[in-house]
């Protein structure tokens with residue numbers, strides 16, 4: 001417990017925790033199960049290229065997500081590129097994809113990489129999700145695609161985005177990187193829009209080391225994506241289209257299959273931690289936590305603290321620095337916003353995104369997952385309260401340091 005400024009590790013005190021607490025510490029499956037799967041992969045001598053583990057993994061996910069097709073890929077960025085190409089760049093000469101600026105840079109880079117141009121839209125202040133109104137205002141005849149992001153795992157305003165895409169006759173894609181296993185109403189995320197793309201990166205709620213999956217109910221699109229994932233091959237020696245190498249390896253598919261067995265326990269831990277954070281931050285003047293609607297239908301992988309709108313400009317970075325010194329490695333996702341990152345920042349006119357700008361300077365993401373215990377969460381909240389109460393003094397003392 002920090003009682004005076006010199007108790008803070010950044011001002012000479014002992015760190016709150018001896019070991020570092022990370023955002024995005026990977027969830028792991030049983031070692032024995034994965035070792036057994038590896039033995040099987042060796043016995044099969046089949047390491048990648050549509051192997052038996054991949055097929056079982058895709059079938060399992062199709063059933064779990066309630067979607068006709070799952071196309072597993074090597075990561076979500078390549079998955080987005082494939083979908084963007086199939087639905088956008090290959091279909092029309094139009095350049096723009098409308099998407100939020102408050103997202104991980106891959107959402108935008110994948111479109112730019114395909115030769116398009118992201119058109120950045122604002123988000124709503126409560127849930128940080130793409131604003132259908134701002135997207136509607138920016139939709140013009142050069143728009144090829146609408147991209148919603150289920151940020152922090154929360155479902156987008158799906159019905160409104162579907163209506164907008166339908167009215168303008170453009171495809172709708174969801175970047176579902178954060179939303180594996182989450183529900184929208186009674187259906188799991190994965191079957192909405194023309195296609196959705198999940199990330200199974202190590203830091204995600206569900207991982208395959210690296211990996212991802214494209215989901216769709218469109219048979220023709222799924223067939224096209226399967227060819228695209230494998231250099232465009234439609235059979236031995238027959239290249240049917242432009243393709244890339246987007247394949248998922250057998251060991252990744254095996255990790256996915258093994259981790260599916262742990263899903264319920266992992267969900268329970270994340271939801272327990274989310275409740276512990278809510279409780280611990282109940283009275284924390286100057287910071288509120290993003291409140292999830294129906295947390296029991298979500299994976300609760302991101303614990304998002306938002307500083308008050310009137311906080312001084314230095315506060316978020318100060319708080320992050322202080323917490324890092326305490327071995328609480330918070331993250332400033334998605335600072336500074338895609339529109340302020342290269343290559344987009346150099347473009348004129350800069351988009352007007354007041355909500356995004358505010359969030360980018362006020363958001364802090366806290367550690368959760370199996371490596372974090374409720375007691376530690378209580379201690380993190382106490383430290384945050386202490387720093388916010390004494391922010392000016394902490395800032396002054398830190399400036400005095402060499």
Ligand code: T4K
Pocket residue numbers: 022023024025026075076077078103104106107149175177178198199200201202203211212329331333
């Ligand atoms: N769309 C959205 C909305 C996304 O958020 C992402 C990825 C994508 C698309 C693209 O998906 P992929 O192509 O990656 O499948 C991390 C992840 O690398 C990235 O996948 C993720 N979003 C983003 C939100 O977070 P960084 O730059 O913060 O990663 P890094 O290496 O700093 O790791 C984060 C923390 O996790 C660290 O504090 C350490 C810990 N960690 C990380 C790894 C890899 C571990 O403890 N063990 C590990 O093995 O981007």
